[in-house]
Amino acid sequence: SQELEQSPQSLIVQEGKNLTINCTSSKTLYGLYWYKQKYGEGLIFLMMLQKGGEEKSHEKITAKLDEKKQQSSLHITASQPSHAGIYLCGADGGNRLAFGKGNQVVVIP
Amino acid sequence: GAGVSQSPSNKVTEKGKDVELRCDPISGHTALYWYRQRLGQGLEFLIYFQGNSAPDKSGLPSDRFSAERTGESVSTLTIQRTQQEDSAVYLCASSLVMPTQYFGPGTRLTVL
Numbered sequence: 001s002q003e004l005e006q007s008p009q010s011l012i013v014q015e016g017k018n019l020t021i022n023c024t025s026s027k028t029l030y031g032l033y034w035y036k037q038k039y040g041e042g043l044i045f046l047m048m049l050q051k052g053g054e055e056k057s058h059e060k061i062t063a064k065l066d067e068k069k070q071q072s073s074l075h076i077t078a079s080q081p082s083h084a085g086i087y088l089c090g091a092d093g094g095n096r097l098a099f100g101k102g103n104q105v106v107v108i109p
Numbered sequence: 110g111a112g113v114s115q116s117p118s119n120k121v122t123e124k125g126k127d128v129e130l131r132c133d134p135i136s137g138h139t140a141l142y143w144y145r146q147r148l149g150q151g152l153e154f155l156i157y158f159q160g161n162s163a164p165d166k167s168g169l170p171s172d173r174f175s176a177e178r179t180g181e182s183v184s185t186l187t188i189q190r191t192q193q194e195d196s197a198v199y200l201c202a203s204s205l206v207m208p209t210q211y212f213g214p215g216t217r218l219t220v221l
Binding site for chain 2: 004031033035041042043044045048088090092093095096097098099100101102
């Protein structure tokens with residue numbers, strides 16, 4: 001089965017600083033999804049990457065897919081308190097998405 | 110438009126009791142998924158519905174867990190004789206174009 005490892009497990013940054021989190025797959029990635037979860041809430045869909053080298057941006061969040069490294073990175077520019085939460089990556093596992101354990105992001109004002 | 114909704118948002122029950130968790134998917138979404146998220150863990154797949162049938166039940170942890178879906182809409186996840194290890198957030202997601210999934214807010218289940 002496909003396993004996704006997310007690093008770092010948790011990250012504390014000061015407001016205004018940039019941050020990068022990573023998701024590495026044990027198998028070839030055919031599609032990679034990024035979600036954000038706040039405590040006690042469901043997952044909010046951020047973006048989907050399908051092709052190697054693909055890069056997508058939404059507001060101050062940019063995600064890239066490196067097919068050769070079987071890895072995706074998510075970069076937040078000039079972080080805000082609203083960026084705090086758990087970021088989960090998911091990969092197409094057939095009839096489901098296989099998820100990593102998440103990156104917990106804390107933004108200090 | 111309306112997203113995926115789940116009820117109840119929180120459920121506290123005693124060990125050994127049965128619980129029912131409900132999911133209302135986005136209208137028109139034919140695929141529906143149930144996941145479980147234990148504290149500090151990633152999402153664990155439970156079951157997938159396509160329409161009213163469940164072609165993949167491989168994630169259900171034991172025969173105490175069952176789920177059904179009626180009218181290509183509402184789904185109910187039932188846990189019988191709950192155990193403390195069943196405590197988790199149960200998340201439902203629906204999808205029109207697989208595998209992009211939209212999640213509900215979850216039901217936090219606490220078994221005392």
